[in-house]
Each structure stands twice: as structure tokens, then as C-alpha cells.
Amino acid sequence: MDTPALSVRGLTMAYDGRVIQQDLDFDIPRGQIFVIMGGSGCGKSTLLRHLIGLQQPAAGRILYGGDEDYWAADETRQDALKRGSGVLFQGGALWSSLTLAENIALPLEEFTDLPAAAIREIVAVKLALVGLSGFENHYPAEISGGMKKRAGLARAMALNPDILFCDEPSAGLDPLSARRLDELLLELRASLGSTIVLVTHELASIFAVADQAIFLDAESRTMTASGNPHHLAQHGSALVRHFLARGEDA
Amino acid sequence: MPNQSARIDLQPDVDTLVLRCAGTWHWQQTLPAQPGLAGCKQVRLLAEEALEDNEGALLAWLLHLARNCQAQQIALDADGLPAGLGRLLALALAVPARPGKPEDNTSHFIQRLGETALRLWADLPQAAHFIGEVSQGLGRLLRGRANFRWRDFLWLLEDCGPRALPIASLISFLVGTILAYMGAVQLAQFGAQIYIADLVAIGMVREVGALMTGVILAGRTGAAFAAQIGTMQVNEEIDALRTLGLSPIDVLVLPRLLALLLMVPLLTLYAGVVGIGAGMLVATTVFGVGAREYFNETMLALSWTHILIGMLKGTVYGALVAFAGCLRGMQCGRSAQAVGEATTSAVVTSILLITVSASILTIMFQRMGI
Numbered sequence: 001m002d003t004p005a006l007s008v009r010g011l012t013m014a015y016d017g018r019v020i021q022q023d024l025d026f027d028i029p030r031g032q033i034f035v036i037m038g039g040s041g042c043g044k045s046t047l048l049r050h051l052i053g054l055q056q057p058a059a060g061r062i063l064y065g066g067d068e069d070y071w072a073a074d075e076t077r078q079d080a081l082k083r084g085s086g087v088l089f090q091g092g093a094l095w096s097s098l099t100l101a102e103n104i105a106l107p108l109e110e111f112t113d114l115p116a117a118a119i120r121e122i123v124a125v126k127l128a129l130v131g132l133s134g135f136e137n138h139y140p141a142e143i144s145g146g147m148k149k150r151a152g153l154a155r156a157m158a159l160n161p162d163i164l165f166c167d168e169p170s171a172g173l174d175p176l177s178a179r180r181l182d183e184l185l186l187e188l189r190a191s192l193g194s195t196i197v198l199v200t201h202e203l204a205s206i207f208a209v210a211d212q213a214i215f216l217d218a219e220s221r222t223m224t225a226s227g228n229p230h231h232l233a234q235h236g237s238a239l240v241r242h243f244l245a246r247g248e249d250a
Numbered sequence: 251m252p253n254q255s256a257r258i259d260l261q262p263d264v265d266t267l268v269l270r271c272a273g274t275w276h277w278q279q280t281l282p283a284q285p286g287l288a289g290c291k292q293v294r295l296l297a298e299e300a301l302e303d304n305e306g307a308l309l310a311w312l313l314h315l316a317r318n319c320q321a322q323q324i325a326l327d328a329d330g331l332p333a334g335l336g337r338l339l340a341l342a343l344a345v346p347a348r349p350g351k352p353e354d355n356t357s358h359f360i361q362r363l364g365e366t367a368l369r370l371w372a373d374l375p376q377a378a379h380f381i382g383e384v385s386q387g388l389g390r391l392l393r394g395r396a397n398f399r400w401r402d403f404l405w406l407l408e409d410c411g412p413r414a415l416p417i418a419s420l421i422s423f424l425v426g427t428i429l430a431y432m433g434a435v436q437l438a439q440f441g442a443q444i445y446i447a448d449l450v451a452i453g454m455v456r457e458v459g460a461l462m463t464g465v466i467l468a469g470r471t472g473a474a475f476a477a478q479i480g481t482m483q484v485n486e487e488i489d490a491l492r493t494l495g496l497s498p499i500d501v502l503v504l505p506r507l508l509a510l511l512l513m514v515p516l517l518t519l520y521a522g523v524v525g526i527g528a529g530m531l532v533a534t535t536v537f538g539v540g541a542r543e544y545f546n547e548t549m550l551a552l553s554w555t556h557i558l559i560g561m562l563k564g565t566v567y568g569a570l571v572a573f574a575g576c577l578r579g580m581q582c583g584r585s586a587q588a589v590g591e592a593t594t595s596a597v598v599t600s601i602l603l604i605t606v607s608a609s610i611l612t613i614m615f616q617r618m619g620i
């Protein structure tokens with residue numbers, strides 16, 4: 001077996017001493033689509049912030065490539081690890097003073113020596129992949145919430161990251177765009193071998209794309225299930241089965 | 251139909267409390283008190299035919315009752331309620347209340363004063379840390395290793411400099427006029443109007459030009475910095491920079507600091523020139539001083555020392571404004587309200603710092619005899 005892309009060991013997350021989730025333990029296998037499920041407010045976005053090094057764990061470790069402790073690494077190494085992952089934030093987090101094209105070009109300008117013409121081409125391809133061709137010169141304030149999400153995804157993919165983190169990518173999208181997005185994620189995994197970590201509520205897309213899923217429970221403040229969603233829908237705890245019940249028949 | 255007021259009729263049984271809800275429930279009237287539950291094992295709810303609860307007052311009352319019952323592990327039988335009300339109550343109870351944050355008690359004035367003082371104190375290490383980070387960023391920039399974006403820098407240069415000219419012109423002109431008038435009224439008493447030129451030139455170039463520029467920049471540019479960076483904090487744009495390993499100091503703070511530092515001496519100089527022009531206008535039109543005379547006197551009065559001191563002061567004020575604006579922006583919380591607070595705080599901090607440093611600098615130069 002390959003080493004996992006990311007491992008979480010005994011992770012406890014807290015804000016000002018208020019524990020959000022505790023004792024999380026799981027591996028994110030390479031080249032798979034890994035879904036984080038759970039009711040709203042249970043700490044999914046917070047978990048994502050821990051996985052990408054934006055927030056320091058109250059306890060426990062985040063291991064990259066199976067054994068490299070993120071918070072034990074020095075700053076240069078942390079930056080390199082961060083650069084190997086692309087992040088789509090819950091609100092898109094596009095830089096509002098830049099156009100969509102400039103948003104996607106910025107990581108390429110900062111971290112590659114590609115000529116401007118090549119960068120333009122890459123930007124055009126990424127925008128086309130998320131269905132936003134022709135919006136190169138729009139500013140984030142001029143597009144809808146769902147479009148911001150998609151543009152954010154295009155930016156997250158700019159550097160062809162090994163791991164892609166997406167916080168509710170299909171929230172606020174119409175069903176057709178949401179399906180296209182699922183297809184895009186599957187395609188990224190198949191053609192680039194990307195590892196994709198997905199926070200989502202969309203049951204249809206969970207069943208369509210997830211290889212593995214974990215379920216965070218707001219009540220017990222810990223992970224109550226992990227496995228393939230089809231398996232969980234049959235054999236998970238009552239709560240997880242209930243959560244997944246409305247997607248099976250969809 | 252008589253509009254009966256809200257009522258709860260108690261019918262205590264052996265260990266069951268039967269509550270009969272009746273009347274029309276309004277928020278405007280005092281609602282019945284919650285019944286004591288001591289000693290009972292079950293609460294049964296019944297309803298009268300004429301029960302009305304269009305505003306949800308009864309629902310709120312029942313929710314309290316149900317939570318009390320849950321807390322004391324008393325069974326609640328709501329089958330006797332009208333179907334709609336029963337379903338709403340069941341829905342409201344479906345997810346148990348989670349212990350949340352305690353309410354923010356609106357505290358007493360004295361307490362708030364104390365908290366503010368503590369916060370100012372707690373600010374110091376953060377400010378020191380920020381200065382440290384900015385210095386490191388400057389070091390990286392000098393070694394050519396910072397992620398400095400020249401395009402942003404050029405845009406900021408334009409925003410801090412040329413775009414501030416209209417307001418700077420207006421204020422400097424008015425201040426120059428005031429200075430000339432106030433001086434002239436005194437000087438004219440012994441026929442020394444010509445010294446208006448000295449007063450205005452030295453006053454504007456050495457002190458007031460820099461001070462006015464600092465204050466204008468605090469309200470205009472410092473506030474904008476705090477709002478820009480604060481909004482980026484709210485929208486997770488700064489997190490997006492961090493996840494690329496880009497330092498927000500390099501990308502956001504350095505260009506702002508440098509743009510302001512470059513522009514502020516020029517603005518100070520400009521303010522001085524406009525002020526002198528205003529003084530000349532007043533002196534020639536109102537107090538009968540010749541334009542050529544005035545010009546010559548101004549040239550005599552001004553020395554490079556005055557000009558350099560003025561520009562130095564302006565630069566210090568500009569640095570303080572940029573520092574306060576960027577610091578408050580970076581400290582901004584994650585809500586729209588926090589952006590407003592950051593902006594206000596940036597202006598207040600800037601003006602406070604400008605005032606303090608103006609006093610220190612003036613005394614310092616006085617002591618040095620220049």
C-alpha cells in the first residue's frame with residue numbers, strides 16, 4: 001500500500017478552549033476522493049483549516065506523506081507543503097481587487113517562471129474546466145456566489161496541486177453545474193491522480209464521487225463513522241444511515 | 251366571541267400534572283407563570299376548543315416548560331395539544347439545546363473602561379510583533395526575496411499621492427489662509443505685515459503642512475488600508491494567500507507602507523507650497539503687501555533646515571498612519587462589524603500616534619536648537 005497523502009492523529013480542535021471536535025484519527029489515501037460529512041456547525045470547515053495548516057491543533061498531529069509532522073517542520077518547509085495543496089474556501093475567497101484571470105494567474109506568477117503567454121493559456125484552460133470561459137476580466141464582485149465557488153476551484157487547481165481541498169464546492173450551484181463539478185473532480189482524480197478532500201452535504205455527489213468518507217458528529221464532538229459511503233449507508237450507525245438515507249434513492 | 255386572555259388551568263393529579271391551555275395568547279399580555287414541577291412524574295398537556303396562538307407565544311411558553319421537564323426528567327405528554335402546535339413543539343425539541351457561549355453581559359461603564367485599558371495594554375505585544383514581522387518583510391524585500399507585487403504598489407502610489415491632492419489642496423489652502431489672517435491681525439498693529447510671509451512660510455513648511463498631511467492621510471488612506479485588509483480578512487482572502495505560502499506582510503503591508511512613505515514627503519512639500527500661496531493671497535489682497543516683496547521675504551525666511559524638518563515629520567506621520575492602518579486591518583475579526591471597528595480604530599490610533607510624535611519631535615528639535 002502507498003503511504004497516505006495525509007494522516008490525522010489524535011486531533012483535537014478548539015476555539016479559545018471550547019472544544020469543537022476531539023480525538024480525530026484517520027488517513028487520507030493518495031489518489032482518492034475523501035469526503036468529510038456532518039451537520040452544519042460540527043466543525044468541517046475547521047477541520048479543513050487544520051489540514052491545510054491555517055490553524056494549529058489544540059492537541060494531536062497532522063502528518064503529511066505519512067510521517068512528516070506539519071507543525072514540527074520549519075517555516076520554509078511548511079510553505080512548500082502548503083504550496084503542494086490547492087484550497088477552495090467556503091466563500092470562494094477570491095482576491096477582490098483582481099479579475100478572475102488575475103486571481104488564477106497570481107500563484108503561477110509567484111511560483112513558476114512561465115512566460116506570460118503560457119500563463120494566459122493555463123488560465124483560459126482552468127476557467128474553461130469550471131465552465132467560466134469568457135469571464136476572464138470580471139471582478140469577483142461582478143459574478144454570482146456559485147460562480148465565485150467555481151472560480152475559486154479554478155484558482156485552487158492553478159498549480160496542479162497534489163492535494164485539492166474543497167469546502168462545500170457545490171453549495172449554491174444549480175443541479176447541472178453541480179453534476180459537472182462532480183465530473184470534473186472525478187476527472188482530476190483519474191487523469192492527474194490528485195487526492196481530493198471534499199467537505200459536502202450533497203448526498204448525490206457523495207455517492208457519486210466519494211471513495212472514503214468520515215462523519216463528524218456535533219453531539220459527541222468526534223468522528224463516528226468512516227468508510228465507503230455506500231457501505232456506511234447500509235452498515236453505519238443509525239445517525240449516519242439516517243444522514244445518508246435520502247441520497248441512496250436519488 | 252369573548253376574547254379570553256391566555257390561561258393555564260392546573261389540575262394536579264396524584265403524580266401527574268395536567269395543564270389545560272386556554273384563551274388567546276398574545277405577546278402583549280403577561281403570560282402565565284411556569285408551574286412548579288416539584289414532585290410530579292408526568293405532565294400532560296390539554297387544550298381548550300377556543301385556544302388561539304397566532305403569534306407563537308404559547309409555543310414559546312411550552313418550549314420553556316418542555317425544557318424544564320427534560321431537565322428534571324419528567325415525561326411530557328403533548329398528545330392533547332392541537333395537531334399543528336404539537337408538531338411544532340416536537341420539531342423544536344428534536345435537537346437538544348447545546349451548551350453555547352454564555353451571553354455577553356452588557357457590562358458597566360467602569361468595567362468597560364477597565365477592559366479597554368487592558369486591551370490597549372494587550373495591544374502592545376501584538377504591535378511589537380507586527381513591527382517585527384514588517385521589519386523581516388523589509389529585510390526580505392531588500393534581499394529581493396519578498397513576494398512584492400509591483401503592480402499593486404504602483405496603484406497604491408497613485409492612490410496615496412495624486413488622488414489625495416484635491417483634499418490636501420483644499421485643507422492646506424484654508425489652513426494657510428487662517429494662519430495668515432491670525433498673524434496679520436497682530437502684526438498689522440505695529441505695521442509689520444510683511445512678516446506674515448515668515449510666519450506662514452515657516453509655520454506651514456515646518457509644522458502645519460506635515461501635521462495636516464498626516465491627519466488627512468489618517469482619515470483617507472489609513473482608514474482605507476484598514477478597511478481593505480479587514481475585508482480581505484473577513485472574506486478569507488488572507489487565508490488564501492497564506493495557503494499559497496505567501497506572506498500577507500509582503501503582499502499587503504509592504505506595498506502600502508512604502509507607497510505612503512514615498513508619497514508623504516511630497517505631499518508635505520505640496521501642502522507647504524499651497525499654504526504659502528494662500529498666505530500670499532491674503533497678504534496682498536487684504537493687507538496691502540506687494541506680491542514681489544512677499545515672495546522675497548518668504549525666500550529669506552525659508553531655509554533647508556525648515557524644509558527637511560517638515561519633510562521628516564511628514565514621513566514619520568505617514569509611517570505611523572500606514573502602520574496603524576495595516577495593523578488594525580490585520581487584527582480585524584471576521585464580520586462586517588469588525589471591519590467598521592478596525593477602520594475607526596485605525597483613524598483613532600493614527601491621530602493619537604501623530605499627536606504624541608508631533609509633541610516629541612517638536613520638543614526634540616527645540617532642544618537640538620534647529
Ligand SMILES: Nc1ncnc2c1ncn2[C@@H]1O[C@H](COP(=O)(O)OP(=O)(O)O)[C@@H](O)[C@H]1O
Pocket residue numbers: 015020038039040041042043044045046047584
Ligand atoms: N473563528 C471562530 N471563533 C470561534 N468559534 C468558531 C469560529 N469559527 C467557527 N467557530 C465555531 O466552530 C464550530 C464549527 O464551525 P465550522 O467548522 O465552520 O462548521 P461547519 O463548517 O461544519 O459548518 C461552530 O460551532 C462555530 O460556531
Ligand SMILES: [Mg+2]
Pocket residue numbers: 044045046090167
Ligand atoms: Mg463550513
